[in-house]
Amino acid sequence: MDDRIKRHAEVLVDWSARIEAGDDVVLAVSPGAHELAVATAELLGERGANLVTTRSSGEIARAYLSAHDDEFDADPAHELALYENADAYLSLGGGHNTSATADVPAERRQAHAKAREGVREARMDTDWVSTVHPTRSLAQQAGMAYEEYQEFVYDAVLRDWDSLADEMDRMKDLLDEGSEVRLVSANTDLTMSIDERTAVNSCATVAYDSHNLPSGEVFTAPYGTTGHVEFDVPMTIHGKRVRDVSLTFEDGEVIEYDAGQNADVIGDVLDTDAGARRLGELGIGMNRGIDRFTDNILFDEKMGDTVHLALGRAYDANMPDGVAGNDSAVHVDLITDVSEDSRLEIDGETVQRNGRFRWEEGFE
Structure with a gap:
């Protein structure tokens, strides 16, 4: 594994989220962020945290929202409970397609967001941190070669x-x-x-x-x-x-x-x-x-x-x-x-x- 990925995980866990033994952590992993998730999970284990991992995918979100009508249940209890009982929420971005949900009707997207206001508040009441792993889709969106984009990301993340x-x-x-x-x-x-x-x-x-x-x-x-x-x-x-x-x-x-x-x-x-x-x-x-x-x-x-x-x-x-x-x-x-x-x-x-x-x- 690239040593920069391990250093990225260390900054995330120790500097950013300040994870301690016994912390209940939700780790949301995008499809392209697998290596960063592995490095992060190892550190969470070393710190003695309790880990639950979820998958965060634009394609999954599109499939769900496109098939649903506009009547979403407000703050589903199982989702709300996950964040209400979490100490930290770590989001690792890096999907396959940055425009995966482009054709989801705006009204449906708005209805879904409004129905989850309580979920969103519970998630934001945790020690949440959002980061991204450099992927080819993000490099393409940035108009950069993949290796060039990796350098860019780590220059921004691995700071004093x-x-x-x-x-x-x-x-x-x-x-x-x-x-x-x-x-x-x-x-x-x-x-x-x-x-x-x-x-x-x-x-x-x-x-x-x-x-x-x-x-x-x-x-x-x-x-x-x-x-x-x-x-x-x-x-x-x-x-x-x-x-x-x-x-x-x-x-x-x-x-x-x-x-x-x-x-x-x-x-x-x-x-x-x-x-x-x-x-x-x-x-x-x-x-x-x-x-x-x-x-x-x-x-x-x-x-x-x-x-x-x-x-x-x-x-x-x-x-x-x-x-x-x-x-x-x-x-x-x-x-x-x-x-x-x-x-x-x-x-x-x-x-x-x-x-x-x-x-x-x-x-x-």
Whole structure:
């Protein structure tokens, strides 16, 4: 087995999920992630954890959803119990086809998501971590040779996370102390309130309320959004490529939307529920080990020189105690490249210009 796979598993189990003896762990394995699952299972055994393994497949999901009607039972007890009794949930992505569910009707997908809100909440109450094993399908989606893609993935995952966490604390402090964020570029002028929100230093460990590996972003939960924003990074959403999305906000809600390709996908997202028309997240990418776009949100949203906004659900970690954030059955990230002709302001002070933070060389 490639030594990098073993190191990936070690980061996942020890740094990210912080697994301890006696922890009840659910390991969701995509078809292409078998080797990473084997390495992870071995470590879980060594740590004395209790393991249940499930299979996570786009083709299986498509078969089930395509054959079903739109009347899904709410929060099936057997599925709910699995997560309610778990300490950790580890998701190993890497399927055969990144567009496996592209032809599932949007209404059915929405109905299924809404029927499992309790299941989703129970899963997110665990120490959950999502990562991917480099596969040929992901390499193809990224437009890279397989070996090249492997190098890319491990450059992003096998980081000095302690050092990056220290740098990201600078941005967290700025957001925690701020009241308003403004994002400005050639086709964007968007203002968001962040007062009384707590930013998360997402350095790939549940100890920091961070649940992605790789990670490398600082995020918060904005509200009161006003203005216009354009997202120039192409993305695959529900199996369909979406390009050049534009959103116009008024009083915190999307009032107009468009896209250069598959605008109907964005419309379907917005129609999921009332919360889907509001932002649940403002994220600032800071992982410079990710040096190109790959059409995979797990990597692209963490890339330095990017800012992303998510329609839908806000994370509890950003909210004051006893205060609920934006609620929705969806959380869909959209990314904009801020490497040129752009600036990010907090309370009128520019903290990032053309992708460079004010403490970095090259900031002007």
